[in-house]
Amino acid sequence: MNIHLQKSKVKSQKSIVKITGSKSETNRLLLLQALYPNITLENTSNSDDSDVMLKALNSQFTTDHLQLIDVHHAGTAMRFLTAYFAIQEGKDFVLTGSPRMKERPIKILVEALQQLGAEITYEEKEGFPPIKIIGKKLTNNKVSLPANVSSQYISALLLIAPKLENGLELTLEGEITSIPYIKMTLALLNEIGIETSFIEDKIIVKPQFTIHNSQLTIESDWSSASYWFSIVALSEIGTQITLSSYKQNSLQGDAALVEIYKNFGVETVFNNDNSISISKINFKNQKSLLFNLQSSPDIAQTIAVTCFGLGIGCHLTGLHTLKIKETDRLEALKNELTKLGATISVTNDSLTLEPSEIINESISIKTYQDHRMAMAFAPLVLKVPIIIDEAEVVSKSYPTFWDDLKSVGFTIASHL
Known part of the structure; x- marks a missing residue:
């Protein structure tokens, strides 16, 4: 199943999304x-x-x-x-x-x-x-x-x-x-x-x-939250999305998102009901960023795509485990970002993306049977129309992802 995403934006400046446990x-x-x-x-x-x-x-x-x-x-x-x-x-x-x-x-x-x-x-x-x-x-x-x-x-x-x-x-x-x-x-x-x-x-x-x-209550999944951080980063100033339910003292390494996405103008507020509100605020767009993701490699794809969507370069290190995931995620990122117009190089444990203002439209993104490829690239629809191949792979970690995108205003033009 391929999904065609029309260029979209978050319909309400205050949307709420429920994400299940990690x-x-x-x-x-x-x-x-x-x-x-x-x-x-x-x-x-x-x-x-x-x-x-x-x-x-x-x-x-x-x-x-x-x-x-x-x-x-x-x-x-x-x-x-x-x-x-x-x-x-x-x-x-x-x-x-x-x-x-x-x-x-x-x-x-x-x-x-x-x-x-x-x-x-x-x-x-x-x-x-x-x-x-x-x-x-x-x-x-x-x-x-x-x-x-x-x-x-x-x-x-x-x-x-x-x-x-x-x-x-x-x-x-x-x-x-x-x-x-x-x-x-x-x-x-x-x-x-x-x-x-x-x-x-x-x-x-x-x-x-x-x-x-x-009796244990499982915290919601920070890896799944990463795509919403990317959406807010690529949205207009003032956009806010609330996600449930998260802890400030999280056990999950991907909670590093909170600090990392400050670099993209995303502010996180922890609410009394264990939800978080993430908002796009005015920020100084840097030319290039350096992140060591050894402790949180699962958010590398999301960060690389966010940087590309904002025209920011990045150098991501600590990524050696990505070679043995659902696919070789470094090569997959290189292939698909290059199709979109990026200048990118990878090694066995790093990725370097050059700053670029060009994003090619209506490109089909191959997912390589990897759920994170599908979800990491979807936020680019805030910039250009995009096609996600084998979109059903999201069920591996986040089965309601496409429905949640529709709920905040994304337009899914067709299912093939």
């Missing part, structure tokens, strides 16, 4: 809820990824001896479920996914689990899904792994750690990637009463086999 928090808490059933959750994500995670966790209750679990494009589910199924004693699983998922490495996590005693083998290509997992009791408690590839490997181990007989002592080797996501995992463990420590390169999680009844 996908990152939801998937962590769904796994913890499976380990500790007396956890109840409010404001869970309505994303495809969280739906896949929930269905996979529920599937373990079938009577099949060997269960085939397909996570499709859900990278978080693949990593977290690999660890979770490894400790399900007496149950066997084959964990697979989409063709792209079979190209996304999992060897580092598998080897770490094998250090703990897990029984995991590769069904096709060494180091990649699909994998066969024979669930068993893991008694080893010390493991080390490279920390500069994906924080999801680390979080996967931390989430199962309190159910290990001797807990976990995890040593991180090299530069640590996406520390906010590791801290999010530890904070959620602490919130349900599990003792942890994170000192220098070592994380310790104490064993805990039962917890008190816990």
Whole structure:
């Protein structure tokens, strides 16, 4: 399905948009809820990824001896479920996914689990899904792994750690990637009463086999909010959009948006009802900006497109994890921004965009089966008409995205 977006603007200077819970928090808490059933959750994500995670966790209750679990494009589910199924004693699983998922490495996590005693083998290509997992009791408690590839490997181990007989002592080797996501995992463990420590390169999680009844309300997703920050940045001065529901002391690394988007004239106010109001104010348009996004790489696409729409250059660093996402996001950004008229270059971990005042109209943006490509480019419709290919991919993290755009005045001309 392709979507044709006519040049639009936000119809009301004060619009309200409800965004459901963080996908990152939801998937962590769904796994913890499976380990500790007396956890109840409010404001869970309505994303495809969280739906896949929930269905996979529920599937373990079938009577099949060997269960085939397909996570499709859900990278978080693949990593977290690999660890979770490894400790399900007496149950066997084959964990697979989409063709792209079979190209996304999992060897580092598998080897770490094998250090703990897990029984995991590769069904096709060494180091990649699909994998066969024979669930068993893991008694080893010390493991080390490279920390500069994906924080999801680390979080996967931390989430199962309190159910290990001797807990976990995890040593991180090299530069640590996406520390906010590791801290999010530890904070959620602490919130349900599990003792942890994170000192220098070592994380310790104490064993805990039962917890008190816990009810947790999940904060709304900051990654999903990023597209609204971009919309406000590209809108007229005075435009305001209110989003619910967010915390000033967020566990999500993408909350860095609040500070980053001040550079684009976007002011954020935290309201008493846990909503935020983001407004376009007058600002001095800088020629070029530098951002290190190592702690929040998922907003890189949004920021690059915002800069292009405003005619601002940028140099974005800390992006090495984008090479192994739903697509190679750096190459995808380069391809699609170039079609729009941008001068852009990328390396393995950075992106450089030159200032430009030209935006080509009615260009078809290829999404590469990546939800963030579709949503990051949509705000450009405030400047020119644009076409988004495979627009349905937004359901991976934000299923109501196109309806929410229509609700604030965007004109979707056709669905093909």
